[in-house]
Amino acid sequence: MIRRTITLILLVGAAYGAKPNIVYILADDMGYGDVGALNPECKFPTPNLDRMAGEGMIFTDAHTSSSCCTPTRYGILTGRYAWRTPLKSGVLSGYSELMIDTERTTVASFLKEQGYQTACIGKWHMGVDWPTTDGKPVKSRATGPNVDYSKEITGGPLDVGFDYWYGLAGSLGMPPHGFIENRRLTGELGEFAKGKGKDRESPLFQCRPGQSVKGFSVHEVLRRITERAVGYVAEAAKKQEPFFLYFSLNSPHSPVAPGTEWMGKSGISPYADFMMETDWSVGEIYAALEKAGIAENTLVIFTADNGCSQTAGFDTLAEAGHRPGGIYRGLKGTLYEGGHRVAHLAKWPATIQAGSVSDDTICTTDLLATVAEMHGKTLADTEGEDSVSFYSAFRGKPVDASLREGVVHHSSDGHFAIRRGKWKLVLHPGNGMKKTKDTGDMPPVKNPADIQLFDLDADPTETVNIQADHPETVQSMKVVLAKNINDGRSTPGAPQLNAPAKKGWKQIGWMKEL
Numbered sequence: 001m002i003r004r005t006i007t008l009i010l011l012v013g014a015a016y017g018a019k020p021n022i023v024y025i026l027a028d029d030m031g032y033g034d035v036g037a038l039n040p041e042c043k044f045p046t047p048n049l050d051r052m053a054g055e056g057m058i059f060t061d062a063h064t065s066s067s068c069c070t071p072t073r074y075g076i077l078t079g080r081y082a083w084r085t086p087l088k089s090g091v092l093s094g095y096s097e098l099m100i101d102t103e104r105t106t107v108a109s110f111l112k113e114q115g116y117q118t119a120c121i122g123k124w125h126m127g128v129d130w131p132t133t134d135g136k137p138v139k140s141r142a143t144g145p146n147v148d149y150s151k152e153i154t155g156g157p158l159d160v161g162f163d164y165w166y167g168l169a170g171s172l173g174m175p176p177h178g179f180i181e182n183r184r185l186t187g188e189l190g191e192f193a194k195g196k197g198k199d200r201e202s203p204l205f206q207c208r209p210g211q212s213v214k215g216f217s218v219h220e221v222l223r224r225i226t227e228r229a230v231g232y233v234a235e236a237a238k239k240q241e242p243f244f245l246y247f248s249l250n251s252p253h254s255p256v257a258p259g260t261e262w263m264g265k266s267g268i269s270p271y272a273d274f275m276m277e278t279d280w281s282v283g284e285i286y287a288a289l290e291k292a293g294i295a296e297n298t299l300v301i302f303t304a305d306n307g308c309s310q311t312a313g314f315d316t317l318a319e320a321g322h323r324p325g326g327i328y329r330g331l332k333g334t335l336y337e338g339g340h341r342v343a344h345l346a347k348w349p350a351t352i353q354a355g356s357v358s359d360d361t362i363c364t365t366d367l368l369a370t371v372a373e374m375h376g377k378t379l380a381d382t383e384g385e386d387s388v389s390f391y392s393a394f395r396g397k398p399v400d401a402s403l404r405e406g407v408v409h410h411s412s413d414g415h416f417a418i419r420r421g422k423w424k425l426v427l428h429p430g431n432g433m434k435k436t437k438d439t440g441d442m443p444p445v446k447n448p449a450d451i452q453l454f455d456l457d458a459d460p461t462e463t464v465n466i467q468a469d470h471p472e473t474v475q476s477m478k479v480v481l482a483k484n485i486n487d488g489r490s491t492p493g494a495p496q497l498n499a500p501a502k503k504g505w506k507q508i509g510w511m512k513e514l
Contacts, residue, residue: 175210
């Protein structure tokens with residue numbers, strides 16, 4: 001009996017010391033206040049996310065590297081700010097070229113070297129190298145008129161570390177309107193979508209002009225990628241090697257198209273319905289882990305690529321008393337907190353204490369350094385230039401803040417902000433966008449000026465600009481931001497090169513004054 005007990009203890013110890021499976025779930029255009037555990041005023045149920053928060057860790061000060069889609073996704077996988085590439089603002093289309101250098105280390109390629117199975121399921125939106133009928137570059141990034149769908153894609157997730165890919169080339173609503181599996185668009189080509197249809201029940205609701213696949217419906221996408229992810233977990237769990245699943249949701253991004261069984265469930269709006277379906281999707285993944293008997297030593301991270309978009313329908317949500325950004329000012333695309341402060345939950349029963357909270361300031365670029373430290377590896381100078389490990393937080397210890405002098409924020413129009421401790425400096429007179437539209441329910445910032453400085457400890461809603469009262473802080477933060485830009489990195493190591501801007505980099509004009 002004693003010998004059997006010792007054997008069981010050794011087996012359990014070996015399992016805890018084994019490489020963990022890693023599941024990274026990325027919501028699309030979701031506000032910090034769209035999770036009940038983070039917002040007492042959330043007006044729709046999110047039981048699975050609430051359970052994850054209660055049984056894992058909440059990061060209260062987590063930020064995306066950009067307040068819009070493509071740049072954040074690039075940063076997650078490479079540990080590098082996307083503005084270091086030629087993409088200085090905006091996002092890619094479904095027909096843009098692959099933006100990740102295939103020689104660059106990604107989370108997927110790193111973990112593959114550690115013996116992991118790797119899969120990308122869901123939205124990609126970092127460029128795909130499509131074959132063409134005439135051998136020339138894709139003629140239009142909007143519609144891809146000369147794309148040859150009968151041939152294999154030559155650049156995509158499979159070329160940057162993933163073994164398997166099933167999902168969308170760009171955002172839902174961007175052509176081609178269909179699923180890609182590995183290197184091919186699946187299914188029979190259908191109609192050429194003519195424009196953004198307004199019929200909410202239409203299969204191509206709000207889809208942009210472009211090629212579609214027969215039978216494709218925006219309302220079925222979240223269900224189908226969830227089913228594919230659940231199936232992947234079941235199969236990967238049967239193998240001896242651990243797995244990394246990058247599960248990138250299309251929700252609650254526009255088209256705000258919840259599945260038919262979810263329509264009207266919230267009693268509030270389609271966006272609230274879509275958030276309930278998003279929560280369901282997370283629950284399905286965790287149920288699959290539990291069914292496979294691997295939940296104990298699987299790290300699950302849930303976060304979002306940026307804050308909530310205007311397409312959520314703020315007025316309707318406000319009537320129900322719900323505010324997607326919680327207490328924070330701003331939305332997707334902006335430099336205010338509501339644009340880039342996101343829900344960030346982590347659950348790993350073998351390591352993370354249930355119900356724990358981390359107030360460390362972290363960034364979505366930090367995943368690469370985190371998984372490297374988890375595996376006892378150190379990144380080279382040419383890897384993860386903007387990535388700082390938060391692995392210590394999982395074990396109840398603070399993140400080493402000395403490894404980075406500030407977290408850089410970036411708007412969809414390419415403007416900058418930097419966060420250092422309680423201070424946040426915004427290098428723009430407004431929200432960082434040409435469009436001044438916002439949630440519309442907050443008073444204008446007091447003391448407007450060309451730049452803005454906020455004390456987030458005293459003023460988390462960014463209500464009072466105090467840059468005139470702290471000229472030394474403004475200057476020192478400008479110097480740090482300029483160094484982070486010029487050095488090609490924000491972490492210790494040899495300086496690296498940024499890609500030059502194609503038409504000038506006007507958003508860093510303020511650096512001439514230093």
